Amino acid sequence: MTRRMSIAAAINAGLRAALESDDHVMLMGEDIGRLGGVFRVTEGLQKDFGERRVLDTPLAESAIVGTAVGLAMRGYRPVVEIQFDGFVYPAYDQLVNQVARLHHRSSGQVRMPLVIRIPYGGGIGAVEHHSESPEAQFVMTPGLKVVAPATAHDAFWMIQQAIASDDPVVVMEPKRRYWESGEVGDTPEPLHASQVRREGQAATLVTYGPMVRTCLDAAEAAATEGVELEVVDLRSLSPLDLGPVVDSVRSTGRCVVVHEAQRTLGLGAEIAARVSEECFVHLEAPVRRVTGYDLPYPPSRAEDEFLPGVDRILDAVDSTTDDSVYAGGES
Amino acid sequence: MHHESATANNVQLVQLLTPDGQRVEHPDAAWTGSTDDLLALHRDLVLTRRVDTEAFALQRHGELGLWPPCKGQEAAQVGTARALRPQDMAFASYRGHGVAWVRGVPPENLLGMYRGTTLGGWDPAEFNLALPAIIIGAQTLHATGYAMGLTLDGAVGTGDADRDAAVMVYLGDGATSQGDVLEAMSWAASFSLPVVFVVENNHYAISVPVTRQTAVPLVRRADGFGFPGIRVDGNDVLACHAVATAALERAREGHGPTLIEAVTYRMGAHTTSDDPTRYRDGTESDDWAARDPIDRVRAHLQQLGDHSAAFAALEDEAEQLGVDLRAACAAMPEPDLADQFDRVFVDPDPDLQRQRGDYVAWRSLETGGVA
Numbered sequence A: 001m002t003r004r005m006s007i008a009a010a011i012n013a014g015l016r017a018a019l020e021s022d023d024h025v026m027l028m029g030e031d032i033g034r035l036g037g038v039f040r041v042t043e044g045l046q047k048d049f050g051e052r053r054v055l056d057t058p059l060a061e062s063a064i065v066g067t068a069v070g071l072a073m074r075g076y077r078p079v080v081e082i083q084f085d086g087f088v089y090p091a092y093d094q095l096v097n098q099v100a101r102l103h104h105r106s107s108g109q110v111r112m113p114l115v116i117r118i119p120y121g122g123g124i125g126a127v128e129h130h131s132e133s134p135e136a137q138f139v140m141t142p143g144l145k146v147v148a149p150a151t152a153h154d155a156f157w158m159i160q161q162a163i164a165s166d167d168p169v170v171v172m173e174p175k176r177r178y179w180e181s182g183e184v185g186d187t188p189e190p191l192h193a194s195q196v197r198r199e200g201q202a203a204t205l206v207t208y209g210p211m212v213r214t215c216l217d218a219a220e221a222a223a224t225e226g227v228e229l230e231v232v233d234l235r236s237l238s239p240l241d242l243g244p245v246v247d248s249v250r251s252t253g254r255c256v257v258v259h260e261a262q263r264t265l266g267l268g269a270e271i272a273a274r275v276s277e278e279c280f281v282h283l284e285a286p287v288r289r290v291t292g293y294d295l296p297y298p299p300s301r302a303e304d305e306f307l308p309g310v311d312r313i314l315d316a317v318d319s320t321t322d323d324s325v326y327a328g329g330e331s
Numbered sequence B: 001m002h003h004e005s006a007t008a009n010n011v012q013l014v015q016l017l018t019p020d021g022q023r024v025e026h027p028d029a030a031w032t033g034s035t036d037d038l039l040a041l042h043r044d045l046v047l048t049r050r051v052d053t054e055a056f057a058l059q060r061h062g063e064l065g066l067w068p069p070c071k072g073q074e075a076a077q078v079g080t081a082r083a084l085r086p087q088d089m090a091f092a093s094y095r096g097h098g099v100a101w102v103r104g105v106p107p108e109n110l111l112g113m114y115r116g117t118t119l120g121g122w123d124p125a126e127f128n129l130a131l132p133a134i135i136i137g138a139q140t141l142h143a144t145g146y147a148m149g150l151t152l153d154g155a156v157g158t159g160d161a162d163r164d165a166a167v168m169v170y171l172g173d174g175a176t177s178q179g180d181v182l183e184a185m186s187w188a189a190s191f192s193l194p195v196v197f198v199v200e201n202n203h204y205a206i207s208v209p210v211t212r213q214t215a216v217p218l219v220r221r222a223d224g225f226g227f228p229g230i231r232v233d234g235n236d237v238l239a240c241h242a243v244a245t246a247a248l249e250r251a252r253e254g255h256g257p258t259l260i261e262a263v264t265y266r267m268g269a270h271t272t273s274d275d276p277t278r279y280r281d282g283t284e285s286d287d288w289a290a291r292d293p294i295d296r297v298r299a300h301l302q303q304l305g306d307h308s309a310a311f312a313a314l315e316d317e318a319e320q321l322g323v324d325l326r327a328a329c330a331a332m333p334e335p336d337l338a339d340q341f342d343r344v345f346v347d348p349d350p351d352l353q354r355q356r357g358d359y360v361a362w363r364s365l366e367t368g369g370v371a
Helices: A007-021 A045-049 A061-073 A085-099 A135-139 A152-164 A211-223 A243-252 A267-282 A300-306 A310-321 B035-060 B074-081 B097-103 B138-152 B179-190 B218-225 B237-252 B284-289 B293-304 B308-330 B337-343 B350-366
Strands: A003-006 A025-029 A054-056 A077-081 A115-120 A145-147 A169-174 A181-184 A195-198 A203-207 A229-233 A236-238 A255-262 A288-292 B089-091 B167-172 B195-201 B229-233 B258-263
Touching: A003 A007, A003 A152, A007 A025, A007 A045, A007 A152, A007 A169, A007 A181, A025 A061, A045 A054, A061 A077, A061 A085, A061 B138, A061 B179, A077 A152, A085 A115, A085 B138, A085 B179, A115 A152, A135 A145, A135 A169, A135 A236, A135 A267, A145 A152, A152 A169, A152 A181, A195 A211, A195 A243, A203 A211, A203 A243, A203 A310, A211 A229, A211 A255, A211 A310, A229 A243, A243 A255, A243 A267, A255 A267, A255 A310, A267 A288, A288 A310, B035 B074, B035 B097, B035 B237, B035 B293, B035 B308, B074 B097, B074 B167, B074 B195, B074 B237, B074 B258, B074 B293, B089 B138, B138 B167, B138 B179, B138 B195, B167 B237, B179 B195, B179 B218, B195 B218, B195 B237, B218 B229, B218 B258, B229 B237, B237 B258, B337 B350
Parallel strands: A025 A054, A025 A077, A077 A115, A115 A169, A145 A169, A203 A229, A203 A255, A255 A288, B089 B167, B167 B195, B195 B258, B229 B258
Antiparallel strands: A003 A181, A145 A236, A195 A229
16 A cells, blocks of 8 residues: 655654654654654654653754764664754764774674664755765765665655664755655665666666656656656665666666766766776766766855756766767767 | 962862871761772772783783873772672773773783774673773763663662663863763753763873863863762772762762762873873972872771781782783784674675675785685
């Protein structure tokens, strides 16, 4: 039986299910209790599960993550909310130096079943520090797992799978898509598997999070001109599941990676390298990246120019299919 | 205008045993142990120092890459840690060799992280002692979270002495400048958590004196957070034991945190890589040597009776401990990089396992086919 709900409601329902199924699950964060979170993702949960399990914390991100470490040592499964992406940096030390390493440091004796929820990305007209895409910094940190649900179905199931994981999982939530609705089915996909969202033969779009919708829109637009693009939603950023990407690129010979985060050493750089390793002889053109520019996130009235959109994606696709660009012929 | 400093003496220092071994009374602290208890504390102090001395020597012989000596701070560590019950949890710093000793961690397990054979050394759940955090002060938040877990578990304030538990976390004077420490104290106060912060004020953060960390005695931090602070002679094992016992009891009963400032002195270098002659004045170390935490206990015991046989037996025990520690150090197995790949995640990362395969294959080539 499927239910239709927004991504925010799906995360809420997933958190509720996790709280119901395991007494050691607890939610912590700024304004998540009585207020229900600034995005209302935790709406109603404190009322139903009490102040001990849905905790309004002091305004201290390092302490939120650092105390969650201690709670995990005591056997709890804390789910912490970082209110906005840019606020994760005060907690960066605890995340990278402690959460990510304690299992390894203790030769496997200590487990860190933490979930760090981060509403991330731009497109909501926000002030500075509220539109960041810091996912690559966690992907490049050994010891952290990172996932990015893009649909209501994934939001519902992936938050529960992340909570059930005995490893720390950073959940990058596509905040600009919180209010978009989708069907939530009964069967989850594996947490760390990528998925083909749309099939096509002309080129492969590789993306995740809030850009999945944008890439599907681009594929829709291309289809009206008879160009069928394949869209792969990575879903899991660490570990990466590049099998479907490799299969797709070996078929299409063309690959465009799309993310909001800045270009240099973003996920696109890793994916381009891996695709070139795995698909070199199949590639008809260099892997292209459509990303945010290497700027601090701009003032919000300029963000539409900064963020990848349908036109920039289709332009990049064109550049991979225009033989004159790469065949050395007259341009 | 009134002016305070980090070393101001306007805050009373709890002392029960003077540097020359005289027992004195204090209105806020009492130590009522027996002579056997005194002998046991003396043994802890002496053997902690022997572990420290041996490890220092092992570093000088090239067996350890580094060692942070705890010489001079034994009473602050042993006295407070001996107030812990088995169910209490402790979070020590990387200099907390006396805490590890009291918690029963085999001394050779302290050496691995400094020899480079491991990043840890023991199972925290086995000894109720967390692995030391090298990032200064980070452990205070872990301790605070653990204390929150104790509260959620209903293991605080039940009146059952075998159930009620508390957390003791150790940090240095330098750590008090870290944001994490201030966040931990604020959080612990807000939730009235069963955590005792023990600041071992050894007067230096590597080379920087405590006067650069604070403009007032560190114990006064507690006032601002809203919980009791007590300043204790950190070289007086009886006073440290007494104030820690009271603070832990208060915490277990559910009355919240306490800050203990144990005023002590790092008699040695920050680590074996440090040269304290570059930042210490000539007589300072001598002044503190006269306040040695072990000498005063021994002096007091001698006043109580003839313990020469016990002292001689302890000397033999210390010698044997040194012999065993040296042997254990040399016998520590070398780490296998391939094993490291298996400890990053509980559920393996397939790509990381492929990298492990790459490494093992490369090693096999390098060694002519022997993996």
